[in-house]
Amino acid sequence: MTKINPVNILKEHDLKHTKQRVRVLEEISMDEVAISQPELEKKLGKEIDRVTLYRILNTYEDKGILHRIMDMNGTANYAICSSSCSEHHHHDEHVHFNCTSCFKIYCLEVRIPKIKMPDGFTAKTMSTTAYGTCEKCNANPVKPD
Amino acid sequence: MTKINPVNILKEHDLKHTKQRVRVLEEISMDEVAISQPELEKKLGKEIDRVTLYRILNTYEDKGILHRIMDMNGTANYAICSSSCSEHHHHDEHVHFNCTSCFKIYCLEVRIPKIKMPDGFTAKTMSTTAYGTCEKCNANPVKPD
DNA sequence: CAGACAACTGCAATTTAATTGCATATACTA
DNA sequence: TAGTATATGCAATTAAATTGCAGTTGTCTG
Numbered sequence: 326m327t328k329i330n331p332v333n334i335l336k337e338h339d340l341k342h343t344k345q346r347v348r349v350l351e352e353i354s355m356d357e358v359a360i361s362q363p364e365l366e367k368k369l370g371k372e373i374d375r376v377t378l379y380r381i382l383n384t385y386e387d388k389g390i391l392h393r394i395m396d397m398n399g400t401a402n403y404a405i406c407s408s409s410c411s412e413h414h415h416h417d418e419h420v421h422f423n424c425t426s427c428f429k430i431y432c433l434e435v436r437i438p439k440i441k442m443p444d445g446f447t448a449k450t451m452s453t454t455a456y457g458t459c460e461k462c463n464a465n466p467v468k469p470d
Numbered sequence: 471m472t473k474i475n476p477v478n479i480l481k482e483h484d485l486k487h488t489k490q491r492v493r494v495l496e497e498i499s500m501d502e503v504a505i506s507q508p509e510l511e512k513k514l515g516k517e518i519d520r521v522t523l524y525r526i527l528n529t530y531e532d533k534g535i536l537h538r539i540m541d542m543n544g545t546a547n548y549a550i551c552s553s554s555c556s557e558h559h560h561h562d563e564h565v566h567f568n569c570t571s572c573f574k575i576y577c578l579e580v581r582i583p584k585i586k587m588p589d590g591f592t593a594k595t596m597s598t599t600a601y602g603t604c605e606k607c608n609a610n611p612v613k614p615d
Numbered sequence: 616c617a618g619a620c621a622a623c624t625g626c627a628a629t630t631t632a633a634t635t636g637c638a639t640a641t642a643c644t645a
Numbered sequence: 646t647a648g649t650a651t652a653t654g655c656a657a658t659t660a661a662a663t664t665g666c667a668g669t670t671g672t673c674t675g
Contacts, residue, residue, distance in 0.1 A: 341622065341671055363661095374625045379662070381623095399544030422591055433591075438583045440598070445605025446567055446576075453585070453598040460590030486642055488652065508632095519654045524633070526652095 329354045329405060338388045345373045349381050350390075350405075359394055359404035359421075359430040394421050394430055397456070402430045418451055424459035431459060474499045474550060483533045490518045494526050495535075495550075504539055504549035504566075504575040539566050539575055542601070547575045563596055569604035576604060 331350035335342050352368055353360055366378060373381075382403060385391040394402045422431040437453045476495035480487050497513055498505055511523060518526075527548060530536040539547045567576040582598045 343623065343671075345624070375661095376626085376663080377624050395540050395542065395544050397540065399540050399546065401544065420585060422587070422593070425594070431591075433588060435585060435588070437598070438585065440565060440580060440583065440600070442567070442600065442602075443578060443580070443605075445608055446578075446600070446602065447608060448567070448600035448602040449570070450601045451598065452601070453582070453596065455585070455587065455591070455593035456595045456597070457587075457591065457593040460588075463590055463592060486651065488642070490653075520632095521634080521655085522653055 334390060338390060340384065340388070345377055346381055348372060349378070349385070353391065353403055354405055357431070359402040359432065361396070361400050361402045361428075361430075363400065365403070394452075394454070396423055396428070396430060396454075404430070404432050421452075421454040422459060423454050423456050424462055425456050426458050426462040429459060430454075479535060483535060485529065485533065490522055491526055493517060494523065494530070498536065498548055499550050502576070504547040504577065506541070506545050506547045506573075506575075508545065510548070539597075539599070541568055541573070541575060541599075549575070549577050566597075566599045567604060568599050568601050569607055570601050571603050571607040574604060575599075 329350065331347040331354075332342060334350060335346060340346065348369060349365070352365060362378075362382065365382075366375060369378060382391065382393075382401075385403075386393050389406055391403045392406050394404065396402055418437050420433045420435040420437055422433050423429075424431075433455075437451045440448075440451070442448050474495065476492045476499075477487060479495060480491060485491065493514060494510070497510060507523075507527065510527075511520060514523060527536065527538075527546075530548075531538050534551055536548045537551050539549065541547055563582050565578045565580040565582055567578050568574075569576070578600075582596045585593075585596070587593050
């Protein structure tokens, strides 16, 4: 995962520079895996109001700064978008890996293969998630934190 | 979509035959698209208690009778599993199509292509969803019901 | 650098979704 | 058809998400 600069990202997207917004970006870029809304809330709950967090995440998603990955429970997970994402088009068409042991979600460096749609169906975007055990959990079985 | 017989399905899975369970299967097999929990609740809310519906859906999923597809909003959608599904393994590895206009979810007759995982990652199941406009909405732009 | 405007944040209140416990009703078995 | 196990419905609870609004904080301009 490339090193990101929260302040630049905000500038690039015409967003005001506030400490809450910077903190959210810092936290999300901390780890190379996606982070869930509840985890974020747990980590930032003391500094950032619950509602503000929702709003920041929505703003970031709209602007193409984050992409959102739903896990099997319908919980939102967030990861930094690659630089080619824009407000109007997300280029997050890589495969995600959802570990069923530690529940982490990884953005893999694997593109989603082209799939031919049946007649009449027009696909704009694709989402693929693999479920299984990740490298860490395969190495040493571990419990979620 | 093959014609299903609710009573047989219940028998095959050692589930008691109740009118609520039959109704849920009837309703879900009505259409060839997956149906969301809220839609089901809207349709069956007069006959079946909200809580009972949750429980029936969970039971069916556990037993491999239904498979659950999460849409972009984290809402659960349900479709009848192909007959090869069992309690311990779902064979629903076909591509889903989520229409962003009418919000229907289709189970396509397209298998998810094999994708090679990075070293250390073991994938047990895969899920692929295409987002776009379905045949009906392509033919005549329409609003969701 | 100060003032003004627009936008963001936090709090309170509300809405919506999901879960749990328990009493009653219902299916299956002998 | 009586007995038992299980499913259902209701009430209450817990959790998640949204909305409105007042007060605060950034940014721009003069």
